[in-house]
Structures are given as structure tokens and as C-alpha cells.
Amino acid sequence: MNETLVTVVGNVATTPVYRELPSGPVARFRLAVTSRYFDAAQNTWNDGHTNFFTVWAWRALGTNVQGSVSVGEPVIVQGRLKVRDEERGGQHWTSADIEALAVGxxxxxxxxxxxxxxxxxxxxxxxxxxxxxxxxxxxxxxxxSAG
Structure with missing residues (x-):
């Protein structure tokens, strides 16, 4: 099976939403990933485009994400990239999801x-x-006390 594995570094953009499902616990949050580049002419670092991913963490990883991750924190996520296309309310939507294998x-x-x-x-x-x-x-x- 061919899968697209990615590792992304970014900031947690939304509070993790935790749910107990019949298939097991899951936590979901949005991750903001902004590229940075060096402008040699101005000798400065600049922010590039920001991509947003929905990160899905299942089972024990989901439980631990819910208890460990908060908005604004810098995290590294490794997982399977899944791009979804769908029609909602007459509009076409494309979203990039990551089914997390590791979050830290x-x-x-x-x-x-x-x-x-x-x-x-x-x-x-x-x-x-x-x-x-x-x-x-x-x-x-x-x-x-140790000190």
C-alpha cells in the first residue's frame, strides 16, 4: 500500500476536541504550518504562506494529545497525509488531514x-x-525539597 507520510512542524491553532467513539478515542485539532525564508537583500527572515492541516489522533495517542496539547504550542506531527474533496452546500471544499502516528x-x-x-x-x-x-x-x- 502506498501512503504519503509527512512530518510537519507548526503551531496548534485550535483547542483539541476529544471524543470517545465506538472505534476508540480520538482527538482532533488544527495545525498552522508557516514556511519561513531568508531575504538576503534585506538580511531578514520573513513568513511565507500558512497551510492549515486537521490532525486526527486515534486511541492512546488521542487521549495523550487531549491532555498534553494546547492552542499556540509548537508541535511536530508525523503521520499519513489525506487530501479530501467534497461538496457541501453547493460549494467545493478541499481539506488536508493528517492521521497522526506521533505528536510531540x-x-x-x-x-x-x-x-x-x-x-x-x-x-x-x-x-x-x-x-x-x-x-x-x-x-x-x-x-x-531538592534545592
Whole structure:
């Protein structure tokens, strides 16, 4: 099977919409991808055309996208490109969708704290600071600070 695999770098343009479907969970958001080019005559970087993609993240990826991605954040999306043509209300529409295989924050533009998702072991999914507070509370002590 021939598929068009793409990797795009852009900013989240809409709040992810999360739904539980009979086929499993899915999250959908719009991604704005703006090309940049260097104008040697003016010695400046300029923005080019902005493309918008609808990103679809299924199953566990959709659940994690919903809990991790917000509007304006820079992300990298890898997935299958699907261009759709349709008629709606007498008008012709073309849209470019990406069925995501991987979504992650663009760490060249910021930092992120990764939390592994593991069912049945909340110690693996709870941030370290919260775990320290929970453990100390259970022991009846103040949490120990690292600094």
C-alpha cells in the first residue's frame, strides 16, 4: 500500500476536541504550518504562506494529545497525509488531514516534562512534585525539597 507520510512542524491553532467513539478515542485539532525564508537583500527572515492541516489522533495517542496539547504550542506531527474533496452546500471544499502516528512538542522552541502513561501504576503518571507531596502526606511529613 502506498501512503504519503509527512512530518510537519507548526503551531496548534485550535483547542483539541476529544471524543470517545465506538472505534476508540480520538482527538482532533488544527495545525498552522508557516514556511519561513531568508531575504538576503534585506538580511531578514520573513513568513511565507500558512497551510492549515486537521490532525486526527486515534486511541492512546488521542487521549495523550487531549491532555498534553494546547492552542499556540509548537508541535511536530508525523503521520499519513489525506487530501479530501467534497461538496457541501453547493460549494467545493478541499481539506488536508493528517492521521497522526506521533505528536510531540518542538523542543527547539521550549521545554516539556514527559510523563509516561501506565495503567494501574499512578506513580508512573503523576508528576514527581505531586508524588513527593503525596508520599510525604501519607507519612505525615513535609516534602523534602531538592534545592
Amino acid at each position: 512538542h518542538d523542543l527547539s522552541r521550549g521545554t516539556a516534562a514527559f510523563r509516561r502513561v501506565a495503567k494501574g501504576n499512578p506513580a508512573l503518571t503523576t508528576p514527581a512534585a505531586e508524588r513527593e507531596t503525596e508520599i510525604a502526606g501519607a507519612r505525615g511529613k513535609e516534602p523534602v
